[in-house]
Amino acid sequence: MAEEASTSPTLSKRGARAFEESAHLLGLASFLETQYSNQNPNGVVNFGVAENTLMQDELKADLNANLQLQDLDFTYGDHMCGSTRIFKGLARLFNRYFKPVSPVEPQHIVTGCGVTALIDQVSHLLGDEGDLMLIARPYYNGFNNDVSLRSRCSMHGVDTGSINPDSPQTLAAFESAMSQLESEGKTACAVVLCNPHNPLGFNYRRETLLAYCRFAEKHDLHLVCDEIYALSQFENEKVADKVPFTSILSVDVKREAGCNPARVHVLYGMSKDFCANGLRVGCLVTQHNPDFRNAFVGTALFMKVSSAADALWSRLLLDDTLLDNFVKTNQARLRATIKYCLDWFEARGVPCNQPTTSHFIWLDLRNYLRDRDNDGNEFATDRERDKDLWLAFLEAGIFVAAGYAYTSTLPGHFRFTFCVRRDVLEVGLKRLESVLKARKKT
Numbered sequence: 001m002a003e004e005a006s007t008s009p010t011l012s013k014r015g016a017r018a019f020e021e022s023a024h025l026l027g028l029a030s031f032l033e034t035q036y037s038n039q040n041p042n043g044v045v046n047f048g049v050a051e052n053t054l055m056q057d058e059l060k061a062d063l064n065a066n067l068q069l070q071d072l073d074f075t076y077g078d079h080m081c082g083s084t085r086i087f088k089g090l091a092r093l094f095n096r097y098f099k100p101v102s103p104v105e106p107q108h109i110v111t112g113c114g115v116t117a118l119i120d121q122v123s124h125l126l127g128d129e130g131d132l133m134l135i136a137r138p139y140y141n142g143f144n145n146d147v148s149l150r151s152r153c154s155m156h157g158v159d160t161g162s163i164n165p166d167s168p169q170t171l172a173a174f175e176s177a178m179s180q181l182e183s184e185g186k187t188a189c190a191v192v193l194c195n196p197h198n199p200l201g202f203n204y205r206r207e208t209l210l211a212y213c214r215f216a217e218k219h220d221l222h223l224v225c226d227e228i229y230a231l232s233q234f235e236n237e238k239v240a241d242k243v244p245f246t247s248i249l250s251v252d253v254k255r256e257a258g259c260n261p262a263r264v265h266v267l268y269g270m271s272k273d274f275c276a277n278g279l280r281v282g283c284l285v286t287q288h289n290p291d292f293r294n295a296f297v298g299t300a301l302f303m304k305v306s307s308a309a310d311a312l313w314s315r316l317l318l319d320d321t322l323l324d325n326f327v328k329t330n331q332a333r334l335r336a337t338i339k340y341c342l343d344w345f346e347a348r349g350v351p352c353n354q355p356t357t358s359h360f361i362w363l364d365l366r367n368y369l370r371d372r373d374n375d376g377n378e379f380a381t382d383r384e385r386d387k388d389l390w391l392a393f394l395e396a397g398i399f400v401a402a403g404y405a406y407t408s409t410l411p412g413h414f415r416f417t418f419c420v421r422r423d424v425l426e427v428g429l430k431r432l433e434s435v436l437k438a439r440k441k442t
């Protein structure tokens with residue numbers, strides 16, 4: 001006789017909450033399984049996730065041919081927070097490209113399996129449960145999960161209105177937000193700056209970085225600078241006076257802004273500038289806060305980079321010629337591809353911003369929103385109208401990210417990842433065009 005099975009065992013309260021709070025990611029997970037590829041030509045073309053596929057052929061050939069593992073790579077290695085090899089490589093990278101005020105040393109660095117993992121740890125170590133991290137809107141949507149799912153902190157998006165988003169005046173909105181939060185008895189632990197900016201594709205000017213430093217000092221906050229797109233720079237012929245990338249590492253925050261440098265931490269990774277999201281390597285640089293770095297030791301193994309990925313990135317980082325060639329070629333391809341895409345949108349009369357960095361074009365698709373669904377029911381909100389267009393893109397076989405996911409308050413704005421291999425880009429743009437043609441208001 002068959003035995004009667006018990007009811008399913010329950011998850012912990014944390015587990016149940018994790019399931020509930022990440023349910024919205026299930027859609028993304030199922031999209032990832034159905035992506036377009038040569039083997040899956042009917043799959044969805046990805047213009048929604050920040051992946052740069054322009055250097056895939058070179059990376060594949062080079063890394064497949066040159067993975068050289070040492071005996072040490074089959075052990076836990078020589079450092080809890082990474083390896084002496086990758087620390088050396090990263091220190092060279094920062095000292096070569098980020099113009100630090102004082103040289104970045106191996107002992108300033110912690111590595112982890114992607115910036116996502118590092119943000120999780122950073123929020124865990126800098127914030128207590130319920131603490132807020134302030135950031136200008138719109139902002140990279142991944143931050144929300146990264147700081148909340150385990151650390152129970154949350155992002156607090158600050159609306160800076162119609163002021164140029166890279167200007168120091170935006171900090172006035174942060175001051176108001178801070179007063180409001182204080183009056184509500186809420187605590188902030190950090191201010192987050194994404195430079196270059198995701199999703200808007202600009203570099204912050206130096207005086208704005210200084211304003212952030214003063215703000216952090218005034219309110220006793222950490223300043224977490226995500227510089228993951230630092231080297232994804234390109235010229236845009238429509239922008240005569242491009243603001244160059246300035247790393248916070250190159251700012252003497254104490255002398256120039258009276259900010260304690262122990263507040264300042266930089267995130268960087270292999271995913272974007274090195275076109276290798278899948279290898280899962282990221283790092284944190286904290287030059288003047290050894291306590292913070294040491295606080296990672298206990299949990300560093302939760303996010304330790306696989307030695308194979310460490311070896312692959314280190315190879316690029318430790319060879320100046322290889323590194324310079326890679327960065328230069330990637331930038332040339334970004335430049336050619338963005339020009340191709342901007343021309344494409346211009347030819348079709350689609351308004352958009354003029355990025356000079358990162359992987360994105362911010363499209364203004366208000367002209368393609370509908371007021372009613374197929375059954376004639378009127379949409380009640382801008383969000384419903386945006387979602388309707390987003391679904392139309394998906395049905396046509398493309399994933400373009402809706403601006404509301406980045407807490408944008410502008411209706412009809414979408415983030416388009418342009419750095420897609422030309423063969424795939426052309427397939428995707430054709431599909432995009434079919435939706436635009438069907439939707440354009442006369």
Ligand SMILES: Cc1ncc(COP(=O)(O)O)c(C=O)c1O
Nearest residue numbers: 050114115116140198269271282
């Ligand atoms: C600003 C920013 N930070 C962090 C990440 C996540 O990077 P990683 O792949 O290293 O986890 C992304 C990915 O899109 C990003 O845009």
